[in-house]
Amino acid sequence: MPVPDLRRGAAARGTLRSMRPIARIHTDLPQKFGIPRNSFLAPHLQGCIVFEPEFALPQAVAGLEEFSHLWLIWAFENGTPGGTAADIASDSAAADKSGTARAWSPTVRPPRLGGAERRGVFATRSPFRPNPLGLTCVKLDRIELTDAGPQIHVLAADLRDGTPIYDIKPYIPFADCHPDATGGWIERAPWHELEVEFPDGLRAHVPEAKLPGLIEVLQQDPRRAGSKHEPERVYHLAYAALDVAFTVDGDALRVVGVDPADAKYEASAPFLRRIVSPGVMGKLP
Numbered sequence: 001m002p003v004p005d006l007r008r009g010a011a012a013r014g015t016l017r018s019m020r021p022i023a024r025i026h027t028d029l030p031q032k033f034g035i036p037r038n039s040f041l042a043p044h045l046q047g048c049i050v051f052e053p054e055f056a057l058p059q060a061v062a063g064l065e066e067f068s069h070l071w072l073i074w075a076f077e078n079g080t081p082g083g084t085a086a087d088i089a090s091d092s093a094a095a096d097k098s099g100t101a102r103a104w105s106p107t108v109r110p111p112r113l114g115g116a117e118r119r120g121v122f123a124t125r126s127p128f129r130p131n132p133l134g135l136t137c138v139k140l141d142r143i144e145l146t147d148a149g150p151q152i153h154v155l156a157a158d159l160r161d162g163t164p165i166y167d168i169k170p171y172i173p174f175a176d177c178h179p180d181a182t183g184g185w186i187e188r189a190p191w192h193e194l195e196v197e198f199p200d201g202l203r204a205h206v207p208e209a210k211l212p213g214l215i216e217v218l219q220q221d222p223r224r225a226g227s228k229h230e231p232e233r234v235y236h237l238a239y240a241a242l243d244v245a246f247t248v249d250g251d252a253l254r255v256v257g258v259d260p261a262d263a264k265y266e267a268s269a270p271f272l273r274r275i276v277s278p279g280v281m282g283k284l285p
Helices: 085-093 184-188 211-219 263-267 270-275
Strands: 023-027 046-051 069-075 133-146 149-155 163-170 195-197 235-239 242-249 252-260
Touching (some): 211 242, 211 252
Parallel strands (some): 195 252
Antiparallel strands (some): 046 149, 235 242
16 A cells, blocks of 8 residues: 655645544443543543544554553534433434534533532533533553554543544643642532442443443443432443443442343444454343
């Protein structure tokens, strides 16, 4: 394959009006439901950044392996809120993933405040913004060189499967780390995690490499902020080509079922099919 000429002027630069994704990230979370509200809340979540053909060049990532962390600039795709078994198939089959991201408000209800108080949108990381751009720091796991181009494996991303990536930059500690930084209103509202009860019989149906990330996602409480106390309600989380069913009673989350995801969902997620071993799943009686 001929190597493209990458000298100055050899490739056209985009403008803000013509900006297009350079890559897409593949993760174990195909829906908005369950995505951590910030990166590193689920540090074992796995992701793989696959470049668009135009940018799938080994030269473009030369030297990146020397860094431990990366910044990703990406676009929000909210889609169906999720939480039911039907949502898993309908959301994955939809061509338009923008969902409610089309609208924005000057004030929003941050989940950290229980969905009851408002803050200015620019004082939050809400996905409902004038320009649906996200900024995420991830841990670089490794860079894999394939026949189709380099693939960047990362950990701790708070992105749904298929999210378009617009830029990748190295995290530079001396410039990006600020030990004296303050967290504003967030410091007055510490996040409360759930206790996860996950029976061994159901854990066995989750690939070993995927289990830590799943537990971390469940600890963060995937439900909408301010959800009612409905201990009998069964929620469904799409994760790694699995349909994980659970209930929540107070601060306790109990996993009650692990099944293969709907066929439509699996067909839309080749990355997930590749990393999940087939097998018989189970439910609690």
